[in-house]
Amino acid sequence: MLPETRQARAAVEIARRLRRTGFESLLAGGCVRDLLLGREPKDYDVATAAEPERVMEVFPRSFGVGAHFGVVLVETEQEGERVLTEVATFRRDGVYSDGRRPDAVRYTSSAAEDAARRDFTINGLLLDPERALKDGDIRDAVLDFVYGLEDLQARRIRAIGAPENRFAEDHLRLLRGVRFAARLGFAIEEQTLAAMLAMAPALGRVSWERIRDELTRMLTEGRARRAFELLAETGMLSVVLPEVERMRGVEQPPEFHPEGDVWEHTLRLLAQLEPGCSATLAWGALLHDVGKPTSFRRAPDRIRFDGHVEVGVRIAAEIARRLRFSNDDGAQIAALVANHMRFGDVMRMKDSTLKRFFRLERFAEHLALHRMDCSASHGKLDNWEYAKRRWDVTPEETIRPARMVTGRDLIAAGFSPGPQFTEVLRIVEDAQMDGAVATREEALALALREMQKTHTMHADENDG
Numbered sequence: 001m002l003p004e005t006r007q008a009r010a011a012v013e014i015a016r017r018l019r020r021t022g023f024e025s026l027l028a029g030g031c032v033r034d035l036l037l038g039r040e041p042k043d044y045d046v047a048t049a050a051e052p053e054r055v056m057e058v059f060p061r062s063f064g065v066g067a068h069f070g071v072v073l074v075e076t077e078q079e080g081e082r083v084l085t086e087v088a089t090f091r092r093d094g095v096y097s098d099g100r101r102p103d104a105v106r107y108t109s110s111a112a113e114d115a116a117r118r119d120f121t122i123n124g125l126l127l128d129p130e131r132a133l134k135d136g137d138i139r140d141a142v143l144d145f146v147y148g149l150e151d152l153q154a155r156r157i158r159a160i161g162a163p164e165n166r167f168a169e170d171h172l173r174l175l176r177g178v179r180f181a182a183r184l185g186f187a188i189e190e191q192t193l194a195a196m197l198a199m200a201p202a203l204g205r206v207s208w209e210r211i212r213d214e215l216t217r218m219l220t221e222g223r224a225r226r227a228f229e230l231l232a233e234t235g236m237l238s239v240v241l242p243e244v245e246r247m248r249g250v251e252q253p254p255e256f257h258p259e260g261d262v263w264e265h266t267l268r269l270l271a272q273l274e275p276g277c278s279a280t281l282a283w284g285a286l287l288h289d290v291g292k293p294t295s296f297r298r299a300p301d302r303i304r305f306d307g308h309v310e311v312g313v314r315i316a317a318e319i320a321r322r323l324r325f326s327n328d329d330g331a332q333i334a335a336l337v338a339n340h341m342r343f344g345d346v347m348r349m350k351d352s353t354l355k356r357f358f359r360l361e362r363f364a365e366h367l368a369l370h371r372m373d374c375s376a377s378h379g380k381l382d383n384w385e386y387a388k389r390r391w392d393v394t395p396e397e398t399i400r401p402a403r404m405v406t407g408r409d410l411i412a413a414g415f416s417p418g419p420q421f422t423e424v425l426r427i428v429e430d431a432q433m434d435g436a437v438a439t440r441e442e443a444l445a446l447a448l449r450e451m452q453k454t455h456t457m458h459a460d461e462n463d464g
Contacts, residue, residue: 001132001133001136001138002035002129002132002133002138003035003040003041005040006078006079006081006083007041007043007044007083007085008041008044009078010044010076010078010083010085011027011031011044011045011046011085011129012027012129012133013076014046014059014074014076014085014087015027015046015048015129015130016129016130017058017059018046018048018050018055018058018087019130021050021054021058023048023049023050023054024048024049024090024109024111025046025047025048025049025050026046026047026048026111026126026127026128026129026143027044027045027046027047027126027127027129028045028046028047028088028114028125028126028127029045029047029118029123029124029125030042030043030045030123031043031044031045031127032125032126032127032142033122033123033125033148033152035127035138036125036138036139036142036149036152037152037184043085043086044085045085045086045087045088046074046085046086046087046088047087047088047089047090047111047114047126048087048088048089048090049089049090049108049109049111050089051070051089051107052064052070052071052072052089055072055074055087055089056072059072059074059075059076061074061075061076062074062075062087065086069088069091069101069102069105070088070089070090070091070105070107071086071087071088071089072086072087072088073085073086073087074086074087089107090107090108090109090110090111090113090114091105091106091107091108091113091114091117092105092106092108092113092114092117093105093117093169094106096168096169096170100170100171100172100206100207100210101170102169111126111143111145112145114126115143115145115146115160116145116146116160116161117160118146118160119159119160119166119170119173119176119177120157120158120159120160120166120173120176120177120180120192121146121147121148121150121151121158121159121160122148122151122152122157122158122180122184122186123148123180124144124145124146124148124160125142125143125144125146125148125149125152126142126143126144126145127141127142127143128141128142128143129141146160151189155184155185155186155187156186156187156188156189157177157180157181157184157186157187157188157189157192158189158191158192159173159177159189159191159192159195163191163192163194163195163196164195164198164199167195167196167199167202168199168202171199171202171203171205171206172203172206172210172211172214174196174199174200174202174203174234174236175203175211175214175215175218175231175236175240176214177192177196178196178218178227178230178231178234178236179214179217179218179221179227181226181230182218182221182223182224182226182227182230183218183221183222183223183227185223185226188230193234196234196235196236197234197235200234200235200236200238200239201235201239203236203239203240204239208322208323208324209323209324211240211323212323212324212325215240215241215323216279216282216283218231219270219273219277219279219282219283219285219286220273220275220276220277220278220279220282221275222273222274222275222276224270224271224273224282224286225267225268225270225271227270228244228266228267228270228286229267232245232248232263241319243287243290243293243315243319244266244286244287244290246293246294247261247262247263247266247289247290247292247293248261248262248263249261249263250262250263250292250293250296251296251303252265252292252303253302253303253304255302256377256378257377257378258377258378259376259377262289262292262293265289265376265377266285266286266288266289266376268375268376268377269285269286269288269369269372269373269376270282270285270286271376272285272372272375272376273285273372278362278365279329280329280332280333280336280362280365281336281365281368281369283316283320283333283336284332284333284336284337284340284365284369285369285372287312287315287316287319287333287336287337288312288336288337288340288369288373289308289312290312290315290316290319290337291305291307291308291309291310291311291312291313291314291315291337292305292308292312294308294311294315295307295308295311309337309338309340309341312337312338313334313337313338316333316334316337317330317333317334320333320334331361332361332362332365335360335361335366336365336366336369339357339360339366340366340369340370340373342357343370343383343384343387344383346383346386346387347382347383347386350430350434351433351434351435352429352430352431352433352434354387354390355394355398355399355433356433357387358390358391358394358399359399359400363391367384367387367388367391370383370384370387371384398433399433401429401432401433403425403428403429404428404432404437404439404440404443404444405425405428405440405443405444405447406425407421407425409444409447410424410425410447410451413448413451415451420451420454423450423454424447424450424451424454425447427446427447427450428443428446428447428450431443431446
């Protein structure tokens with residue numbers, strides 16, 4: 001039976017109205033696959049024999065989002081809410097000269113031809129919604145021109161037709177095949193896998209934005225470890241993230257990392273990423289030790305990674321720039337790398353230092369990364385538990401307290417603005433967070449003493 005969701009009802013309504021005008025219309029692609037697997041589809045797509053102009057005549061509240069490729073976005077209302085459904089005309093694709101999209105398409109009235117131009121057999125299934133509603137059995141309403149049902153049953157990812165052709169048409173399909181295999185827990189069919197291995201270098205011709213989006217989906221769909229194992233096995237990792245590829249085989253001191261090398265440690269973090277986790281946390285988990293391969297050193301006492309955090313921050317920032325992350329997300333990923341070792345000192349931090357630590361943007365992500373880091377190695381969570389407990393009970397107003405003293409107060413006291421203002425105001429704020437000063441009068445007295453010390457010190461230097 002079809003689900004009773006707004007998206008499902010919208011797609012069925014669109015298909016029915018197009019059929020009433022004489023055009024075959026079916027549910028297509030990922031929604032059919034997910035329904036057969038007993039999963040709730042994220043969205044529903046309609047494939048139809050109606051050309052875009054005809055679709056827009058039938059549905060005035062629609063607009064072409066890929067008119068050159070026969071794609072129209074149709075707006076309907078379900079339970080008082082606006083629902084958008086993608087409607088695509090059956091088509092044959094021409095030559096893909098840019099390795100991304102066809103130079104031209106030709107519309108067709110054949111659903112079989114439309115299925116044959118798709119990427120993988122499990123995504124080439126079509127569903128007659130009228131029959132599904134009438135019979136109540138989704139499987140009996142499936143149109144399978146590409147043996148997708150057989151591959152679903154076998155839990156197998158297989159390209160439609162010659163895999164070399166499918167991957168040559170759109171190189172990003174190489175990554176999509178890995179993502180589907182990981183997310184669904186499927187194996188990759190032998191010839192498809194061989195083509196992936198042979199054509200992995202073609203990913204170097206894909207835009208970094210598209211690569212970023214596909215890798216982010218892998219990291220946030222709940223099967224990140226398997227996805228990155230497959231990326232390594234198919235040779236794609238060395239093309240899209242050579243810095244991460246270099247983690248493989250890099251030893252770690254067994255007393256701190258009994259789990260093994262840097263790669264295994266990182267995979268264990270990825271295995272802990274929940275479906276729907278934030279992209280920045282996921283990328284922070286992937287890159288938190290990216291500086292270790294470069295900083296590896298075998299010292300007399302043990303293996304060391306001196307400066308790996310600083311190196312890792314530079315590498316993570318470069319990866320974020322290369323993949324065209326927003327400035328905010330790139331900064332957060334770099335911050336996660338920069339601060340992941342600070343939890344080792346958390347129990348020894350003064351209150352003011354700890355509260356400044358809590359000021360880090362999206363501090364919950366720093367906590368989550370530290371927990372995963374420990375769980376993927378020695379398993380000791382003492383520092384995480386302490387930091388989490390303190391963070392939970394510390395009021396926000398004490399983490400970012402209103403200033404008791406400002407630069408205006410120092411100017412009013414007769415001091416000229418300068419770099420010393422910043423340091424003195426920080427000293428006062430630390431005292432405020434440590435509980436050493438409780439009133440504005442106490443804070444101002446401390447500020448004036450510190451300013452006088454600074455003034456005296458500079459005077460002594462000048463006399464010398």
